[in-house]
Amino acid sequence: MKPRKPNSRDKILAAAADVAREAGPGNLSLDAVANRAGISKGGLLYNFPSKAKLMQALVEQHLRDFDNALEEVHSADGRKNLLSAYIRLSVEECQETEASASWIFSAIAEDPEFLTPLKTFKRKLFERLKAKTPDLKALLVTYLAIEGLRSMTLFEFHTLEDEERQLLIDSLLSLAGADSNIAR
Amino acid sequence: MKPRKPNSRDKILAAAADVAREAGPGNLSLDAVANRAGISKGGLLYNFPSKAKLMQALVEQHLRDFDNALEEVHSADGRKNLLSAYIRLSVEECQETEASASWIFSAIAEDPEFLTPLKTFKRKLFERLKAKTPDLKALLVTYLAIEGLRSMTLFEFHTLEDEERQLLIDSLLSLAGADSNIAR
DNA sequence: TTGACAATACCGTCCAGACGGTACAGTAGA
DNA sequence: TCTACTGTACCGTCTGGACGGTATTGTCAA
16 A cells, blocks of 8 residues: 555664663653654654654554564464464463563553544454354463463562463463364 | 652652543653642653653552552451452452553563553452352352453443443352352 | 740742754755 | 564553641730
């Protein structure tokens, strides 16, 4: 659709995420982002005419990326089990230290409305999962547990040990009916 | 210990939570809190010599309240099943619209370090649960699911319908304590 | 009993700094 | 020439917090 922007926008978005992670979500200022991206503040405001637009773009890019990644993982194992693909992708995402989407906190502080696209995205994804998962109870429990894992990563609660974490993931995958093997 | 402070402090704390909820976590300013509490900014800074102290107190009070409530619920049913008490309390907490601890976002924006007490509290509570719950897998899954529920409440993702929510809760409680059934 | 002092609990004002955003002149590459 | 910036200067607003003042209550010696 759009003719592949010259990566200035992407550089800025990445810089914003970096600043939020490293300087804290409360210190995501335009100056800081511009510095981090290696461009001037004027240049930043040329690409994103307001801070609000920047935040919006951050959310949208995140959603696009996640959606693409999900499609990829799902296709890679023959479009058999969407829930298990969702779980595996989410777990993977939670392990990348570089991810740490703490820019979300900046967005909320700026204006909670920025999360609206995220909400509808989540709701739609859940509907999709519901349509494709026979066991509603298992879906509910695993979906919420993944949401919990995401939350704990975001807040950097290090409540679980590595083994506990692994045991959890195994349990979730088996609840999701991975490998055509349905437990209990 | 302390001779029951004249509830100015409590009033301020409550006001802070209100402001965060109503004006958004990014607009939790000392002026706003003072206005809301019906005292002057000077008075506020007398009770909490800095914004940081206010945030800290907010976190500490939350932890104290949760701990007391847990103790109460746990005692009320004969100290039989800590996990199930934890689940019931958390679910209840998530239903109170008045709760909506969005002041947490303000605290994070201010300085992520404010969550340190919360982290250690959670870790300790989890250890306690682990010691008292025979089925580790069930504990992991239910604990994480509750964490997910909390997260969804906090972010106001309304992904689940009421029935789905109820089904989830029933599943979690049955996973937690196979013995007694739930009346609700 | 009273007067002196002090601690408590606040009020109201002021200020320096940070931040978002504007304006605009200049410039290097396609 | 147009696009995509850079760089600088600047403005208005908001915010934390320092500070000086004040009203009320308590304490205690004379």
